[in-house]
Amino acid sequence: MTQRQSTTGACRFPGCDQPRQPTSPHGHAVYCDNPAHNKDTAYRARYRAAVAAQTQELQRLRELLRTAGLVTDPAGANGAEQVA
Ligand SMILES: [Zn+2]
Numbered sequence: 001m002t003q004r005q006s007t008t009g010a011c012r013f014p015g016c017d018q019p020r021q022p023t024s025p026h027g028h029a030v031y032c033d034n035p036a037h038n039k040d041t042a043y044r045a046r047y048r049a050a051v052a053a054q055t056q057e058l059q060r061l062r063e064l065l066r067t068a069g070l071v072t073d074p075a076g077a078n079g080a081e082q083v084a
Helices: 039-067
Strands: none
């Protein structure tokens, strides 16, 4: 009935392939021994990666629309619009 987290496998921090290290005798071994790799920093890194991926996709779609001639004056990268 004892169910233990495996300590094998790679750190769950995005892009890190170091082996997992247990943080405490009862802790979940999901991150390596890098102190910068923890639940909070991993969440922020995944969030930044998701935002970057969405920004890339948005730029790709804008380029597609521009190429198709559906958009002649695309908004700036920050979405700011000039109002006269
Ligand atoms: Zn790591």
